[in-house]
Amino acid sequence: MNSDELKDTVKVVRNWLVEARDNVLRKIDSRLKVDTKSGRSDLVTNIDRANEQFFVSKIRQFDPEAKILGEEGFGDQVDNIDGRIWIVDPIDGTMNFVKQRNHFAMMISLYIDGQGVLGFIMDVINNELLYGGPEYGVYLNSTKIDEVKNTNLSDGLIGLSGPLVINDNFHMQDIAQTSLGMRIYGSAGIDMISVFKGELIGYISYLKPWDFGAGKIFAETLGLKMTTIDGQQLGVLSSKPVLLATENAHRDILTIVKK
Amino acid sequence: MNSDELKDTVKVVRNWLVEARDNVLRKIDSRLKVDTKSGRSDLVTNIDRANEQFFVSKIRQFDPEAKILGEEGFGDQVDNIDGRIWIVDPIDGTMNFVKQRNHFAMMISLYIDGQGVLGFIMDVINNELLYGGPEYGVYLNSTKIDEVKNTNLSDGLIGLSGPLVINDNFHMQDIAQTSLGMRIYGSAGIDMISVFKGELIGYISYLKPWDFGAGKIFAETLGLKMTTIDGQQLGVLSSKPVLLATENAHRDILTIVKK
Numbered sequence: 001m002n003s004d005e006l007k008d009t010v011k012v013v014r015n016w017l018v019e020a021r022d023n024v025l026r027k028i029d030s031r032l033k034v035d036t037k038s039g040r041s042d043l044v045t046n047i048d049r050a051n052e053q054f055f056v057s058k059i060r061q062f063d064p065e066a067k068i069l070g071e072e073g074f075g076d077q078v079d080n081i082d083g084r085i086w087i088v089d090p091i092d093g094t095m096n097f098v099k100q101r102n103h104f105a106m107m108i109s110l111y112i113d114g115q116g117v118l119g120f121i122m123d124v125i126n127n128e129l130l131y132g133g134p135e136y137g138v139y140l141n142s143t144k145i146d147e148v149k150n151t152n153l154s155d156g157l158i159g160l161s162g163p164l165v166i167n168d169n170f171h172m173q174d175i176a177q178t179s180l181g182m183r184i185y186g187s188a189g190i191d192m193i194s195v196f197k198g199e200l201i202g203y204i205s206y207l208k209p210w211d212f213g214a215g216k217i218f219a220e221t222l223g224l225k226m227t228t229i230d231g232q233q234l235g236v237l238s239s240k241p242v243l244l245a246t247e248n249a250h251r252d253i254l255t256i257v258k259k
Numbered sequence: 260m261n262s263d264e265l266k267d268t269v270k271v272v273r274n275w276l277v278e279a280r281d282n283v284l285r286k287i288d289s290r291l292k293v294d295t296k297s298g299r300s301d302l303v304t305n306i307d308r309a310n311e312q313f314f315v316s317k318i319r320q321f322d323p324e325a326k327i328l329g330e331e332g333f334g335d336q337v338d339n340i341d342g343r344i345w346i347v348d349p350i351d352g353t354m355n356f357v358k359q360r361n362h363f364a365m366m367i368s369l370y371i372d373g374q375g376v377l378g379f380i381m382d383v384i385n386n387e388l389l390y391g392g393p394e395y396g397v398y399l400n401s402t403k404i405d406e407v408k409n410t411n412l413s414d415g416l417i418g419l420s421g422p423l424v425i426n427d428n429f430h431m432q433d434i435a436q437t438s439l440g441m442r443i444y445g446s447a448g449i450d451m452i453s454v455f456k457g458e459l460i461g462y463i464s465y466l467k468p469w470d471f472g473a474g475k476i477f478a479e480t481l482g483l484k485m486t487t488i489d490g491q492q493l494g495v496l497s498s499k500p501v502l503l504a505t506e507n508a509h510r511d512i513l514t515i516v517k518k
């Protein structure tokens with residue numbers, strides 16, 4: 001995409017997010033229809049669904065040839081990375097959304113032939129939007145983020161997923177104890193915003209494409225590393241335990257994972 | 260205290276908090292002087308100290324006969340609960356303050372002969388203030404909080420301290436797995452605001468008087484339970500693992516603790 005197309009796309013997607021945010025906030029105090037998916041802590045609500053349908057219809061109008069990969073299944077069956085792919089998470093952190101009406105995100109990303117082009121993560125309640133990509137740069141609201149300090153694991157706080165900690169998968173408890181402290185926020189989007197703001201030096205969780213699509217683009221742009229938990233390249237369509245961290249913390253964590 | 264004295268005290272303390280918040284925000288981007296206390300994750304900064312000195316000098320002027328119990332030691336040696344005691348935590352969640360410049364709180368409470376009279380918890384960055392007491396009522400900014408829904412452990416999210424989870428003290432991992440998920444925010448003040456807003460059904464951590472002084476007053480006013488981890492009464496001057504929860508979740512958690 002040339003620079004005008006990038007600017008235009010950013011403007012259009014930001015408008016979708018503003019409209020979607022208004023929609024969510026208007027309905028946030030209403031009684032939600034909540035269903036479970038894979039288990040009692042994997043939820044979907046009528047608002048997740050309506051929000052994904054909203055994004056899918058906007059993307060179809062704006063970019064009719066593209067494929068869409070959406071968490072709630074209103075997009076397409078996507079089985080290869082060829083061409084233009086929009087990845088949509090209408091409400092990330094649905095448990096927080098349901099139980100807290102806080103600490104949840106909306107995430108969108110655009111990949112072309114497997115290359116990340118633009119990502120968007122919006123903290124809905126705090127009205128914070130992280131967006132951009134390798135050609136466009138990365139912005140938090142209107143402030144450009146040029147770098148994230150390359151902190152060691154032992155010098156920072158790390159965001160983790162609760163189940164990985166409880167089960168001590170990949171020596172997660174050792175990783176937590178080597179850091180200055182673990183934080184558990186319950187939303188990949190909120191955790192990743194914290195990493196790119198420099199509040200956390202990394203984040204580890206089992207993630208699906210809609211959970212990491214936008215974050216992977218920011219990581220690549222800002223010199224952080226986002227890989228599988230054992231340091232392998234993270235495919236756009238994979239569902240795996242994912243490690244996002246500063247370069248130094250990534251190295252420190254891999255040493256512990258491979259113990 | 261009569262109702263006019265309560266109103267006057269609330270007004271005065273709110274003004275201190277506004278002024279203290281301005282002071283902190285003015286210095287937040289400066290280079291901090293950070294010292295460790297009991298270990299590498301127990302920090303104090305020049306701003307913690309300056310902020311406590313600010314509160315202590317305000318309290319001395321306003322209530323010269325009272326005793327002051329402050330985290331950083333600028334108050335008095337307090338060894339009994341007789342008379343008027345002000346409890347001050349100038350920066351709660353100092354690790355978050357140092358590493359995130361976010362997710363930290365200021366907390367003040369007033370006890371008379373061991374009875375909680377007024378408490379104040381301010382989320383500095385979000386500018387949220389929870390305040391009040393049994394006679395005054397409890398307010399979040401200008402909205403009165405009348406009740407917190409009496410949710411079961413299995414129906415809510417719970418705030419925990421990282422070390423208790425890692426060491427699995429008091430069957431903490433079983434408690435986390437019985438809930439819908441654990442959250443770790445790293446500041447007693449921020450966790451307790453979340454409980455009183457209904458975002459978490461409880462919070463468990465090792466706490467000192469300045470960590471729980473204000474929260475204990477709100478809990479007693481709003482029908483939540485705040486006790487030691489084994490369900491005993493929590494003395495104002497004690498330093499113990501503390502369990503704050505809705506009545507139902509408190510019962511559910513004690514059952515697990517006593518297994």
